[in-house]
Amino acid sequence: MPRRCKRFSECGAEGVVRVPYAGLTLCSDHFVEYVESRVEKTVERYHFLSRRGARERWAVAMSGGKDSQVLAKVLAKRFEDSLELVGLHLDLGIEPNEYSRRSREVVEATCEELGIPLHVVDLAGEHGFTTDHFHRPGGGGSGSARRLRSGAKDRRRGSGDRRRRRGECSACGLVKRYLLNKAAVGLGVDKVATGHNLTDEATTLLSNLLLVDLDALSRGRPWSARKEVVGGPPDAALVPRVKPLYETSEEEVLLYAVHANLPFVEVECPYAAHATSTSTKRWVLAMEGVRPGTMLGLVRGYQKRLLPLLEREVGGGAAPLTSCGECGQPTSTPVCAFCRLKAKTLGPG
Ligand code: Q46
Ligand code: ZN
Numbered sequence: 001m002p003r004r005c006k007r008f009s010e011c012g013a014e015g016v017v018r019v020p021y022a023g024l025t026l027c028s029d030h031f032v033e034y035v036e037s038r039v040e041k042t043v044e045r046y047h048f049l050s051r052r053g054a055r056e057r058w059a060v061a062m063s064g065g066k067d068s069q070v071l072a073k074v075l076a077k078r079f080e081d082s083l084e085l086v087g088l089h090l091d092l093g094i095e096p097n098e099y100s101r102r103s104r105e106v107v108e109a110t111c112e113e114l115g116i117p118l119h120v121v122d123l124a125g126e127h128g129f130t131t132d133h134f135h136r137p138g139g140g141g142s143g144s145a146r147r148l149r150s151g152a153k154d155r156r157r158g159s160g161d162r163r164r165r166r167g168e169c170s171a172c173g174l175v176k177r178y179l180l181n182k183a184a185v186g187l188g189v190d191k192v193a194t195g196h197n198l199t200d201e202a203t204t205l206l207s208n209l210l211l212v213d214l215d216a217l218s219r220g221r222p223w224s225a226r227k228e229v230v231g232g233p234p235d236a237a238l239v240p241r242v243k244p245l246y247e248t249s250e251e252e253v254l255l256y257a258v259h260a261n262l263p264f265v266e267v268e269c270p271y272a273a274h275a276t277s278t279s280t281k282r283w284v285l286a287m288e289g290v291r292p293g294t295m296l297g298l299v300r301g302y303q304k305r306l307l308p309l310l311e312r313e314v315g316g317g318a319a320p321l322t323s324c325g326e327c328g329q330p331t332s333t334p335v336c337a338f339c340r341l342k343a344k345t346l347g348p349g
Contacts, residue, residue, distance in 0.1 A: 005030050017255055021293035028259045035256040039074045039244050046222050048191070048242040049082055058242075059088040059119070059189040061180055062110070064103030064265040066257045067195030069110055071245055073262055075193065076114040086187055087111040087118040090179050092172065093130025096270035100130075103265045110263065119187060121179050129345045131175070134168040135271055169271060171341060178338035182329055184239040196222075196243045199250035202295035203281045205302055210280070218310035220302065222246040229330050232323040236330050247296060249288075 003015040007030035015025030019034065026034055043049060049056060060075060062068045075085055089107045094100040104120065111118040124130050184192045201222070208216045227238040245253060257264055287294045319332035326339040 007034065017259070019252075021288075021296060032256060032260050035070075035248060035252055036074050036078050038248050038252070039071075040078055042222075042247045043079070043242075043244050046242075046246065048193075048223060048244060050190075053082075055082055055084060056190040057084045057086070057188070059086050059180075059184050059187055059192045060116075061192055061194045062087045062089050062107045062118075063195070064089070064106040065195070066262075066264040067197055067245060067250075067253055069106070069195075069262050069264040070253050070256050070260075071193060071195040072110060072114060072116070073260060074256075075244065076116060085114075085116045086189065087116050088180065088183055088187070088192070089118060089120045090176055090183075091120055091122045091124075092175070093122075093124040093132060094269060094271070095130075095132055097267050099265070099267065099269055102267070106263055106265050119183060121183050123175065123179065127342055129342065131172045131271070133345050134171045172271070174337055174341060178329065178336070181239055182327075185235050185237060189239065191240045191242050193242050193244055195245055195253075197245045197250045197253050198247055198295050198299065199281065199284065201243070201246055202298050203284050205298060206284055207280045214310060214314045217306070218314040220307055222303075227321055227330065229321045229323045232321070232330070233328060236321075236323040236328055238321070238330050246299065249295060 003025040005011045005013045005015045005027035006024060007026050011027060011030060013027035013029070016028055017026050017031040018024070019026065019031075024034070058075070060068065060072045062072055072085070072087060075083060079085075087107060087110075089104060091100050091104050107120075108118060180192055205217075205220060208220075222243040224238070224241045226240045229236040248256075256262070284295060321330040321332060322334075323329065324331045324334075324336035324339055326335050329336055329338070331337070
């Protein structure tokens with residue numbers, strides 16, 4: 001006999017989704033409602049909205065993937081009164097599988113459907129290179145981001161293929177963080193919302209715990225505060241970030257997209273297979289399968305017990321921000337990592 005939806009006592013529709021950690025079986029409509037409520041509660045729990053109750057302007061970082069599509073939809077639907085939204089899309093110029101073209105189309109259609117304006121940053125048009133450059137031999141990926149961030153030479157020898165590819169995604173990540181912040185400053189938004197989900201966050205947390213990376217562990221809030229450049233131009237600042245899907249798993253995000261008929265780019269970035277951390281993710285998912293609620297318990301326990309301790313003991317050592325000598329954006333070095341990566345990518349002349 002099929003299970004019945006138990007979201008509310010009056011609903012006796014056929015249950016189509018199991019939420020094991022909550023002991024719930026839900027019909028399609030109530031599953032959609034359940035995920036939306038989770039996101040609302042996350043926004044409330046971590047105080048993403050100012051307590052003064054003023055309407056805020058948020059940019060939603062929209063890649064076209066399921067996470068950011070769901071994020072934009074839920075924010076537009078559930079926070080109409082408290083948020084003014086603008087979609088922010090980075091066109092990274094990834095040509096294989098027509099990935100960037102398809103991503104941009106999905107985002108454009110979704111913003112139109114949701115009635116929110118869209119701002120697109122075209123990496124090739126604005127800076128003269130694309131993410132594809134990092135994946136070409138000698139294209140500036142391979143460890144560049146790490147070296148550029150630290151300003152140190154990479155002393156590792158014999159970098160293997162896997163390490164090289166990790167460096168390429170790392171360079172792309174650096175570019176994305178830079179472009180998002182710069183665009184957010186230009187748009188004058190209060191915050192940038194990103195689609196990091198619970199599965200991503202639990203995986204990152206576990207990786208950092210396994211490495212006992214105290215520095216990374218001391219910076220694990222699902223939000224960041226605004227940081228100004230001391231004595232710099234008023235538009236040089238790090239815009240606060242929030243992660244409203246922090247307590248919504250990747251599986252829930254995917255099922256929400258399906259049950260809410262939300263389009264998303266189903267092909268992965270052609271370079272995503274090169275991304276690491278998949279073994280830790282498999283481990284996290286296996287634990288969740290054996291003991292539902294593991295991921296949520298992990299991130300909540302960390303936020304409540306471990307992070308405050310680490311913030312006191314380890315945090316606070318970040319170098320003060322100045323503005324980049326080339327582009328004026330915030331940095332802790334004379335020329336920011338993005339400008340150095342760009343110079344290396346484009347080469348002399
Ligand atoms: S877009 Fe860029 Fe990702 Fe593609 S190249 Fe890697 S970092 S996988 S999220
Ligand atoms: Zn710069």
